[in-house]
Amino acid sequence: MRRTLRLFALLFAGGLVLVSLTFSRTSLEPADLTFVSGAEPKSLDPAIMTGQLEGRFAMAMFEGLTYWEPGTLDPLPGMAERWETSLDERVWTFHLRPGAKWSNGDPVTAHDFHWSWKRALSPELASEYSYMLWDLVGAEEFTKGTLRDFDQVGVKVLDDTTLRVTLKSAVPYFLDLTSFYTLSPVHRATVERWDADPDAPPGAWTLPGRVVVNGPYLLESWITNDRIRLRKNPTYWNAASIRLETIDALSIEDTTAALNAFLTGEADWNPANWANSVNDEVRKLPEFVSTEAFITYYYRVNTTRPHFQDRRVRRAFSLALDRTEIVKNITRLGETEAHTYVPPGIKGYEPPPGVHHDPARARALLAEAGFPGGRGFPTIEILYNTHEGHRQIATVIARQLRETLGITVNPHNQEWQSYQADTQTLKYDLARAGWIGDYLDPNTFLDMWVTGGGNNQTGYASTLYDRLHRISKDVAGFVQSPEEDLYAQLVEGEALRRRVEDARAVPEADVAARLRLQKPVRMLVFREMERLVCEIDCPILPVYFYVTKNLVSKRVGGFHATLRGPGGTRIPNVRDLHPLRGMYVTPPSPGAD
Amino acid sequence: MLRFVCGRLAWMVPTVLVIIIGATFLMRAAPGSPFAAEKVADDQIQKQLEKKWGLDKTPGEWLVAYFRGLLRGDLGPSFKVQGKTVMDLLGPALPVSLTLGLLALFLALLVGIPAGFLAGLRQNSPVDYASMALALVGVSLPSFVVGALLVVFFVFDWSLFPVGGWGTVSHLVLPAVTLSAPFAAYIARLARTGVLEVKHEDYIRTARAKGLPEGEVVLKHMIRGAIVPVVSYLGPAVATILTGGFVVEKLFRIPGMGSYFVTGAINRDYTLVLGTVILYSTLVIFLNLLVDVSYALLDPRVRLGA
Numbered sequence: 045m046r047r048t049l050r051l052f053a054l055l056f057a058g059g060l061v062l063v064s065l066t067f068s069r070t071s072l073e074p075a076d077l078t079f080v081s082g083a084e085p086k087s088l089d090p091a092i093m094t095g096q097l098e099g100r101f102a103m104a105m106f107e108g109l110t111y112w113e114p115g116t117l118d119p120l121p122g123m124a125e126r127w128e129t130s131l132d133e134r135v136w137t138f139h140l141r142p143g144a145k146w147s148n149g150d151p152v153t154a155h156d157f158h159w160s161w162k163r164a165l166s167p168e169l170a171s172e173y174s175y176m177l178w179d180l181v182g183a184e185e186f187t188k189g190t191l192r193d194f195d196q197v198g199v200k201v202l203d204d205t206t207l208r209v210t211l212k213s214a215v216p217y218f219l220d221l222t223s224f225y226t227l228s229p230v231h232r233a234t235v236e237r238w239d240a241d242p243d244a245p246p247g248a249w250t251l252p253g254r255v256v257v258n259g260p261y262l263l264e265s266w267i268t269n270d271r272i273r274l275r276k277n278p279t280y281w282n283a284a285s286i287r288l289e290t291i292d293a294l295s296i297e298d299t300t301a302a303l304n305a306f307l308t309g310e311a312d313w314n315p316a317n318w319a320n321s322v323n324d325e326v327r328k329l330p331e332f333v334s335t336e337a338f339i340t341y342y343y344r345v346n347t348t349r350p351h352f353q354d355r356r357v358r359r360a361f362s363l364a365l366d367r368t369e370i371v372k373n374i375t376r377l378g379e380t381e382a383h384t385y386v387p388p389g390i391k392g393y394e395p396p397p398g399v400h401h402d403p404a405r406a407r408a409l410l411a412e413a414g415f416p417g418g419r420g421f422p423t424i425e426i427l428y429n430t431h432e433g434h435r436q437i438a439t440v441i442a443r444q445l446r447e448t449l450g451i452t453v454n455p456h457n458q459e460w461q462s463y464q465a466d467t468q469t470l471k472y473d474l475a476r477a478g479w480i481g482d483y484l485d486p487n488t489f490l491d492m493w494v495t496g497g498g499n500n501q502t503g504y505a506s507t508l509y510d511r512l513h514r515i516s517k518d519v520a521g522f523v524q525s526p527e528e529d530l531y532a533q534l535v536e537g538e539a540l541r542r543r544v545e546d547a548r549a550v551p552e553a554d555v556a557a558r559l560r561l562q563k564p565v566r567m568l569v570f571r572e573m574e575r576l577v578c579e580i581d582c583p584i585l586p587v588y589f590y591v592t593k594n595l596v597s598k599r600v601g602g603f604h605a606t607l608r609g610p611g612g613t614r615i616p617n618v619r620d621l622h623p624l625r626g627m628y629v630t631p632p633s634p635g636a637d
Numbered sequence: 638m639l640r641f642v643c644g645r646l647a648w649m650v651p652t653v654l655v656i657i658i659g660a661t662f663l664m665r666a667a668p669g670s671p672f673a674a675e676k677v678a679d680d681q682i683q684k685q686l687e688k689k690w691g692l693d694k695t696p697g698e699w700l701v702a703y704f705r706g707l708l709r710g711d712l713g714p715s716f717k718v719q720g721k722t723v724m725d726l727l728g729p730a731l732p733v734s735l736t737l738g739l740l741a742l743f744l745a746l747l748v749g750i751p752a753g754f755l756a757g758l759r760q761n762s763p764v765d766y767a768s769m770a771l772a773l774v775g776v777s778l779p780s781f782v783v784g785a786l787l788v789v790f791f792v793f794d795w796s797l798f799p800v801g802g803w804g805t806v807s808h809l810v811l812p813a814v815t816l817s818a819p820f821a822a823y824i825a826r827l828a829r830t831g832v833l834e835v836k837h838e839d840y841i842r843t844a845r846a847k848g849l850p851e852g853e854v855v856l857k858h859m860i861r862g863a864i865v866p867v868v869s870y871l872g873p874a875v876a877t878i879l880t881g882g883f884v885v886e887k888l889f890r891i892p893g894m895g896s897y898f899v900t901g902a903i904n905r906d907y908t909l910v911l912g913t914v915i916l917y918s919t920l921v922i923f924l925n926l927l928v929d930v931s932y933a934l935l936d937p938r939v940r941l942g943a
Binding site: 058087089092169172175187188245246247248249268269270294297305308462464468477501 | 667668672673675676679680681682683685686690711717719720721722729739788792793799800802803804887889890891892896900905
């Protein structure tokens with residue numbers, strides 16, 4: 045017995061040693077601002093990352109030619125101090141800020157951008173967001189390996205501080221792209237030093253102590269499953285505007301733990317990391333803020349299934365959905381019914397009327413297609429990834445389809461990976477989906493439905509859609525030589541014709557005026573594309589538009605749920621972008637300046 | 638004894654190898670991949686990505702490369718926390734889980750054994766009923782319920798402890814109690830069974846007959862026999878408790894091993910899955926060996942290597 049006791053004492057002593065070991069590693073003073081980051085970032089390499097969670101770190105650590113002003117999300121001069129464009133807005137010349145430095149003291153030069161963009165586009169890096177740069181001449185070809193000579197890609201170093209960018213055609217949102225993390229520069233010597241190390245894993249250069257940054261914050265530490273700490277970068281050109289000395293990003297995947305961290309005051313900001321089941325309680329908290337989001341919840345229809353090949357059937361399905369019931373009874377955070385696919389909030393874009401709940405018309409269409417009252421229609425499944433919210437919506441939609449159309453629909457859940465594999469290989473009837481827009485332009489929602497597109501995943505193939513898509517990529521070319529037979533195939537063909545003729549009436553030499561008049565043409569083309577997927581061909585059933593959800597402590601300043609618009613208006617921050625650089629706390633924590 | 642231990646340790650290597658091979662094929666057969674994403678990248682990029690991470694190889698080829706790394710002590714890079722190696726992830730997490738696990742184990746034994754003994758010695762008494770009823774609750778309540786209840790009372794109602802995280806002793810209390818509860822309950826039931834079994838054995842009667850005071854009968858003779866079921870349970874239990882309860886670590890935000898077992902599999906982070914498999918299987922094999930050795934120490938009738 046004594047021996048057993050001695051063993052116990054030994055174990056306990058060993059335990060104490062362990063405790064002191066692990067504690068010394070993680071005992072940190074609380075940061076000036078702490079927020080719930082969510083899962084572990086998949087990468088801190090701005091050229092590799094694709095998620096919003098990762099993007100927060102990238103925008104704190106790196107700065108592109110421009111950056112988003114937190115209160116308006118307008119692009120402001122960042123590494124580029126000023127720029128000019130050619131009349132047709134295809135050639136951009138950026139003048140870099142003299143005195144902009146990397147955190148190790150090296151100057152930030154045009155060569156850094158040239159090398160970083162080449163890296164992001166290179167096939168070897170296999171960046172999933174390389175397409176953010178594909179508006180540059182030759183960029184897509186370079187990524188796909190059909191162009192080997194990078195000198196032919198539209199980015200040139202004129203001298204150490206001058207960078208010239210040549211685009212395939214005018215891109216109205218190009219300065220949004222230069223503010224986006226994929227286009228950030230990275231520190232060449234550091235990246236090459238770690239890439240050359242055969243024992244280092246890919247991305248080893250992004251770890252604390254190694255990574256060299258040019259943005260407002262340094263990466264101080266990264267303790268997996270605990271937190272990432274950022275510290276103000278004293279060498280940042282605009283360090284005077286940065287008001288927080290330290291920021292902690294808590295890595296919490298469990299939604300209960302994440303909510304608890306906010307409720308106990310440990311975290312000052314929780315971006316939507318809580319279970320849907322507590323939405324009703326959370327929305328009553330004074331710290332809850334919410335606005336429209338640039339995200340759509342929708343169902344894909346597998347158009348290759350025999351019974352879904354007839355578009356009247358798909359349309360009947362879309363008309364049978366009562367979206368109001370879903371937003372009123374299930375989501376309940378102020379989401380709006382989606383009658384179309386592109387969420388509202390894009391300047392200059394007027395969506396088509398879309399699809400509205402119409403049971404009688406739905407039944408008529410289904411009967412026309414040969415299934416009166418649902419007779420003869422096979423039992424189908426709704427595929428969704430395992431999640432309580434998706435289950436509830438699938439159940440309601442299954443019931444609505446049964447009651448309206450007389451079709452038996454069974455919800456069927458799968459874990460995330462299997463669900464994705466089955467969606468991508470078209471092993472489903474109806475599948476739940478969501479899409480987050482990358483930039484404020486209809487293209488980010490509409491270029492996915494082209495025939496054979498990787499994100500199409502419905503089997504939808506329409507020559508008309510593909511044709512419109514091609515025109516949307518080259519409006520200038522279309523205005524130059526319009527395709528007369530197109531107008532008759534469109535719902536608003538005559539309106540489009542008028543717009544095209546307006547643009548053509550301007551002399552070709554007046555590039556700027558032409559460019560201005562081409563913009564509405566482009567938007568009308570998108571409107572027709574959206575009509576096809578939402579009203580006519582219906583390879584998708586839009587369900588609702590998300591809202592942004594944040595819990596923000598009253599001590600946090602510089603968090604903008606709505607943005608300052610022109611003339612003192614407020615516009616919702618639909619992309620839910622909250623750059624850390626603009627945040628502060630009141631009263632300021634001691635030690636912060 | 639030494640030969641027995643060495644022999645068992647030698648068997649460990651092929652056992653773990655077989656487990657790795659089995660796990661690899663199962664893993665690669667599962668749908669999805671570490672790079673499956675809702676936004677599908679261009680085909681060519683997807684192919685490049687697979688090439689960059691060695692997934693264009695067949696599972697067999699991949700395993701050969703993996704074993705080569707293993708010989709150098711390299712568990713490979715994580716697919717889903719890029720920049721870190723599996724070592725970088727598991728290395729700091731292991732001591733955290735061990736700390737919490739040891740504490741929970743200690744608590745479980747401290748509560749479970751005396752409770753079980755008392756219940757066994759006073760069979761069918763109120764003490765017995767009370768401790769067995771408690772044990773039933775402990776075994777049946779899942780840790781997310783126990784943990785959540787503890788949080789409600791000790792964090793939100795009385796604010797005695799932090800709600801989660803790691804760094805001070807007070808961070809340890811709630812998770813350790815939650816983690817230990819089912820183990821304490823099970824140990825109590827096993828200890829009780831053990832006592833009931835040996836209570837009426839001849840050697841106990843002999844001990845009493847030669848006039849030993851009751852306390853010494855229990856501590857010197859009864860405990861050795863009665864503790865055997867507990868010890869055989871401890872092998873797998875210790876492996877489980879030391880590698881961290883997934884639920885407890887999530888709920889209390891412990892930067893331990895537990896989450897890697899689950900997120901590794903969900904994310905198809907192949908190398909991380911293998912890392913956890915290797916660690917866990919080695920631990921189980923090793924602890925089972927310890928259990929067998931301790932039988933010999935506890936029960937004079939057991940001889941190892943025979």
